[in-house]
Amino acid sequence: QVLLKESGGGLVQAGKSLRLSCVVSGRTFGSVAMGWFRQAPGKEREFVASISVTGRSTYYGDSVKGRFTISRDNGETVVLQMDSLKVEDTAVYYCAADSRAAQGMATGAYECAYWGQGTQVSVSS
Numbered sequence: 001q002v003l004l005k006e007s008g009g010g011l012v013q014a015g016k017s018l019r020l021s022c023v024v025s026g027r028t029f030g031s032v033a034m035g036w037f038r039q040a041p042g043k044e045r046e047f048v049a050s051i052s053v054t055g056r057s058t059y060y061g062d063s064v065k066g067r068f069t070i071s072r073d074n075g076e077t078v079v080l081q082m083d084s085l086k087v088e089d090t091a092v093y094y095c096a097a098d099s100r101a102a103q104g105m106a107t108g109a110y111e112c113a114y115w116g117q118g119t120q121v122s123v124s125s
Helices: 102-107
Strands: 002-007 010-013 018-026 033-039 046-051 058-060 068-072 077-082 091-098 119-124
Touching: 002 091, 018 033, 018 091, 018 119, 033 068, 033 077, 033 102, 046 068, 046 077, 046 102, 058 068, 058 102, 091 102
Parallel strands: 010 119
Antiparallel strands: 002 018, 018 077, 033 046, 033 091, 046 058, 068 077, 091 119
């Protein structure tokens, strides 16, 4: 069992930065790929970023490339650094985990097995 808990959301002005964290508990952190997804009101869930088990491979959605950075430490935390935020980045952000490849999260090849409760990110103009 893998439990995920996000934190770091909030209200920020466009152009500023936010840092989201996802703490992972359970015995399998070292064997799961991690990712971030988001869902805005009235829209479908969107892939944001994913990172492989080793941390050597990362993948990003087109809308966040060059602005967001995903990373993981050797403990149990996955971080999404969000810079140059835009109003359209407003959404609930979800942390996700799965034993399958991180690239599959990016392509939508599978539905992630584990999800956090989500954290709200609001960007004002």
